[in-house]
Amino acid sequence: MAAPLVAAVDLGGTKIAAALVDGDGALVARAQRPTPARADAETVARAVLDTVDELAAHPRWAEAAALGIGSAGPVDTAAGTVSPVNIASWRGFPLVGRVAGHPAVDVPVTLIGDGVAIAEAEAWRGAAAGYRNALCMVVSTGVGGGLVLDGAVRPGPTGNAGHIGHISVDLDGAPCPCGSRGCVEILASGTAIARYAREHGWRAPDGDTTAAAVAAGAAAGEAVPLAAFDRSARALAAGIAATATLVELEAVVIGGGVAQAGPLLFEPLARHLATYAALPFAQGIQVHRAVLGTDAGLVGAAAAAMRTAAARR
Template sequence: MTAPSPSTTPLPVGPLLAGPVWAAVDIGGTKIAGALVDSTGTLAHRVQLPTPAKESGAEVLAVVHQVLEHLAAAPDWAAVTAVGIGSAGPVDLVGGTVSPVNIPGWREFPLTAEVAAHPAVAGRPVALAGDGVAMAAAEHWRGAARGAENALCLVVSTGVGAGLVLNGAVHPGPSGNAGHLGHITVDLDGERCPCGSYGCLENIASGTAIARRALAEGWEPRGGDRSARAVAEDALAGHPVALAAFDRAAQALAAGIAATATLVDLRRVVVGGGVAAAGPVLFEPLARHLDRYAALPYVRGLDVRRAELGNDAGLIGAAALCR
């Protein structure tokens, strides 16, 4: 398989980045992105390629290498002091490995070592985190969780990831998977998940799951677009099946959020990722279901906010790991 050519923004002319500069890589089941990020959270020299998720581990790594090579060609590369990676998980910080549920070619894949061995990295330290933890780091540094002592930050996209902020700091846990909300059970009679468990939140609330449910219930996509975005467009237009698919996803998210808030006593919840772009068709039923599930006095009225950093969150978060 020949890796695709990068889709980039034009390289800036002259100095742009200030202070320490970090290379950031964001790896998901749909795309692998990279950028250079400075101490203010400014991004430059972006690159994004599709993830060959169904291909071999070596072919996925080849795309990561392409991203690194694009960044290394930038004039600011000499100022880079470290490389941060946010990856779909689970991850293993002790071993530096990743086993993304949506990238079957990577199982206990030594991602940290492979990136560190790339000639462009040249001895720079490499920091790894799950994508949910990276998103939490980003939103706590520059986004909707800024100033929160305790927060849950969710990425609802191809999968469902999350990260925790506890006592004013991002809390990855010893393995790096603390807050891995997408793989808690919310449906006791649910289907088996690719992770090996049953009834996982991700199997109900991810964009993939929303589209799958809508199709199973008779939704007919216009123009052949079978994505969650297309379901969201029809839901905004009042399509009952599309609305029901989002309502079910919101119910599952509410159950997971309420359980987490009850367990660790937090107030702030930040929701990002591609599915969050659906806006009211997700957030209105989410608020309604949270009223049912977040019942104890100390978790009632959770402060739910839409993520502020959009598609930049993964990259800003990967850089935040290096700070």
């Protein structure tokens, strides 16, 4: 995918990252800051634009031929708007318009969902390369996904196809901010892992109850952290099996912060997947950890931006 340098933004509930990415998918420069997810809409927008400004200070910014945004969803790629479940103040927020109208930006802006971004990245340069039918997932503050079907990323009409985080896997489960109940995200995300541990009385020695702290507790063999990861893995397995039953997957690729826990997540996931993926055509799914790690959102957004740049040449 030879292309000029492009800019990419990865927007999630925890962090806003930006990078300059070359035609081989390598990050040339990056900027990052926390997402003020509980703030008002303009404060969140300002954080995005400040991150873009930080990247724009790089000497090679002028070489960027396009800018891609991978955002937590739902998104509406046709309208250029985003409504991230984990950013309450953004509902139908015109993100493409705000970024495209920023003084530092004078290139085309392309929007994709964060799950589609990881699918773009891993199909191009990662663990999904070589598979014609795969589900690529991000498990972090939220849970998103994107589908590779018949050898191509399939985002759907509004860019939300494959949004596995909002498949309901517990019909009587807790309400989800999306409006449904028992969604994969409310059971499996890093936020859910941390919440489960707190609600069951667990605290790290230093009082930390983040998902990373829970992972450390699980690695030490503590019962509540292990149960939190098992619960997450079970919800993920149910969602993956449902998706495989619908579209016949060869592989699933999982990235995001929670995937950094490695065997703490992937071992119970394999066990539960063997139970939920019961039909013969849904069995045997190859499960991979994302090769690109937490950079996948940036690389995927860059891939989308490169196509925009190529179409304009």
